[in-house]
Amino acid sequence: MSTINRKKGLPLQKQDNLTRQLTGMRLVKQLHIIIYIGALTVVLSVGAVLSLTACSKCGSETSIEEKPKVESIILSHIKQKSDLVTTEVRVRKLAIYDSSLHERFSLKDPKTWKWGERKCIVPVDVTIKYGYDLRDLTIDDVKLTDDSTAVVILLPELKVIDSGYEAKVEEGAVVRMSSGFRDKISHEEVDKLMEMTYRKVMAEDFSKMVQTDIEHNAKTVFEGIVRGLGMKNVEVIVKRKKEWERSIKV
Amino acid sequence: MGKKHKGLIVATVCVVVVGIVIAVLAKQCGRDEVETLPMEDTMASIEEVRPRGELYVCSALIEDYTTQRAIEHNLLWEDDTHSCVQTMTQKCSYKIDLDKVEYRTNDSTRIVYVRLPEVEYVASTQSSTFLSDDSNYWAQRLPNTNALKRKVEQQIRRRFDTPSNRRKAERFAEDAISEVLGQLGYEVEFERKLKKDVETGIQKPKS
Numbered sequence: 001m002s003t004i005n006r007k008k009g010l011p012l013q014k015q016d017n018l019t020r021q022l023t024g025m026r027l028v029k030q031l032h033i034i035i036y037i038g039a040l041t042v043v044l045s046v047g048a049v050l051s052l053t054a055c056s057k058c059g060s061e062t063s064i065e066e067k068p069k070v071e072s073i074i075l076s077h078i079k080q081k082s083d084l085v086t087t088e089v090r091v092r093k094l095a096i097y098d099s100s101l102h103e104r105f106s107l108k109d110p111k112t113w114k115w116g117e118r119k120c121i122v123p124v125d126v127t128i129k130y131g132y133d134l135r136d137l138t139i140d141d142v143k144l145t146d147d148s149t150a151v152v153i154l155l156p157e158l159k160v161i162d163s164g165y166e167a168k169v170e171e172g173a174v175v176r177m178s179s180g181f182r183d184k185i186s187h188e189e190v191d192k193l194m195e196m197t198y199r200k201v202m203a204e205d206f207s208k209m210v211q212t213d214i215e216h217n218a219k220t221v222f223e224g225i226v227r228g229l230g231m232k233n234v235e236v237i238v239k240r241k242k243e244w245e246r247s248i249k250v
Numbered sequence: 251m252g253k254k255h256k257g258l259i260v261a262t263v264c265v266v267v268v269g270i271v272i273a274v275l276a277k278q279c280g281r282d283e284v285e286t287l288p289m290e291d292t293m294a295s296i297e298e299v300r301p302r303g304e305l306y307v308c309s310a311l312i313e314d315y316t317t318q319r320a321i322e323h324n325l326l327w328e329d330d331t332h333s334c335v336q337t338m339t340q341k342c343s344y345k346i347d348l349d350k351v352e353y354r355t356n357d358s359t360r361i362v363y364v365r366l367p368e369v370e371y372v373a374s375t376q377s378s379t380f381l382s383d384d385s386n387y388w389a390q391r392l393p394n395t396n397a398l399k400r401k402v403e404q405q406i407r408r409r410f411d412t413p414s415n416r417r418k419a420e421r422f423a424e425d426a427i428s429e430v431l432g433q434l435g436y437e438v439e440f441e442r443k444l445k446k447d448v449e450t451g452i453q454k455p456k457s
Contacts, residue, residue: 030254037255038262076311078418082426083306085345090298096290126294127374129302134430142433151434161306162343164374168396186385187334187395192287195377201294210299217301221348224303228353229362229436 083161085131086217089210091201095122095193099182116180122190123173124197129162130207130214141241151234153222154241158207158214165198167191215240307369307422308415309343311376314405316398320391332391334382336398341376342410344369344419351427355436362431365441369419371411373403 099118136156143152169190176185207214219238226236315337322330350367380395382388392398428438 034255034258037259073313078308078310078415080308080422080425081306081343082422082429084348085302085304085306088298088300088302089296090300091294092297093294094292096292097287098290101290102288125297129304131302134305134426137430137433139433144435162309162341162372162374164341164376167338167375167378168399169394171394171396174394184386184389186382186389187380187392188382188385189287191378191380191395193289195379196287196289198377200289204294206294206296209296213299213301217303220301221303224348225353225430226434228351229431229434230353230355 082134083131083159084134084218084221085129085161086221087130087210087214089128089130089206091126091128091206093124093126093197093201095124095197096120097185097189097193114180114182116178116182118179118182118185119175119177120185120189120193121175122169122193122197124194124201125166126198126201127162127164127166128160128202128206130158130210131161132156132218133159149233149235150237151222151226151231152237152239153218154239154244155215155218156241158211160202160207163202165194165201167194169194303348304345305348305423305426306343306345306372307419307426309341310410311339311341312406312410313337313339314402314409316401316405318398320387322387332382332384332387334380334388334392334398336395336402337377337379337381338399338402338406339376339378340373340403340406342371342373342406344416344423345372346370346423352441360436361439362436363439363441364427364431366420366423366427369416369423371407373406373410 097118097120099114103114105113132155137153141154141156143154144150145152174190176190178184215238219236222238223236226234315335317333317335319331319333322332324330346367346369352365354363354365356362378399380388380398424438424440431438
């Protein structure tokens with residue numbers, strides 16, 4: 001005897017299939033609702049966070065105050081000098097920082113978990129002034145020839161009289177890039193890069209490259225003094241003291 | 251609302267919260283330190299070689315700083331106060347331009363009368379450091395630190411370039427010139443000094 005649903009007059013097997021189909025459809029509908037609610041919650045939460053941040057910033061008004069000046073620190077007292085500058089050399093070096101070239105990812109070290117890259121390029125102008133310490137010049141280093149037609153000046157060791165770099169940045173020339181979650185290139189870093197570049201330039205020896213210019217300019221300066229003293233027809237000859245002494249020994 | 255719905259909403263909120271926490275942690279982990287700033291090797295090029303004829307007569311190393319404070323007003327939470335410091339170390343010097351030195355000689359007496367130009371103040375930057383409580387904030391707020399640096403430079407100049415230091419530098423310049431000309435066999439008299447002697451009525455002893 002087959003089982004018959006007395007209310008609708010359908011066989012029980014068919015009714016079961018129908019019920020199963022109906023339940024399945026209901027589940028899919030529920031799933032859709034859940035996904036919808038979930039997506040809505042995510043969108044709302046992100047929106048809330050963003051709007052909160054934006055709102056808090058949009059009403060912000062920044063007032064800048066300056067603290068009273070504190071007296072400078074004198075690192076060294078005034079030193080008496082007698083340094084002759086004959087040549088000024090302007091050197092330009094690019095300070096380049098590229099995080100992608102140095103950073104390695106390591107699962108064990110959370111400090112290396114960095115998303116994004118940072119790059120910065122700053123041109124640094126360094127000025128080096130070369131010359132001689134005139135206190136190294138003794139009376140024996142200035143010689144007048146017997147016929148008074150020439151003055152021979154023996155130059156002491158060449159030295160850097162003054163050097164420095166332009167700390168103020170030319171905004172258009174500076175490149176600052178940061179992507180992902182990385183910090184912006186800060187003023188701290190730009191200053192640090194510039195100072196490091198200055199130290200690197202000073203570690204290089206440019207004096208040998210411009211030694212002839214330095215000596216030639218020294219000759220011009222001494223000629224100016226000699227002519228100023230009224231010795232119009234006197235030739236000025238400059239020689240390196242060390243080489244002169246060596247030649248005398250030989 | 252059914253139990254299932256409630257549970258799912260709670261789970262979604264948890265996922266969102268965890269996501270935000272992870273994002274904040276990732277941001278904290280990725281923080282960059284100024285101390286560890288590796289720099290690429292680049293070529294230094296000589297841009298210009300200029301002849302000079304200057305005599306540096308004295309110098310000193312001076313450091314100074316200036317601070318700036320900014321108050322950030324927030325609508326939803328308490329105001330934030332940010333501050334930054336710009337420090338700078340400069341080598342300050344006085345120099346004279348040798349081209350502007352005037353000489354008048356008297357060959358019979360081997361005395362040279364020298365008129366020196368005004369000593370000039372020069373400063374060269376040795377280091378410059380910017381420090382702040384929130385580097386990202388200041389990177390946005392200030393396009394550059396040139397104004398702060400200019401201010402520190404002025405402070406350093408005010409500190410070094412005083413009338414007494416100028417007088418000291420003038421004296422040093424006279425010493426330096428006397429030494430050089432002395433080596434050329436000349437006795438030096440400075441015109442400024444001569445004028446002063448005349449004004450004060452001091453008479454030079456006759457040799």
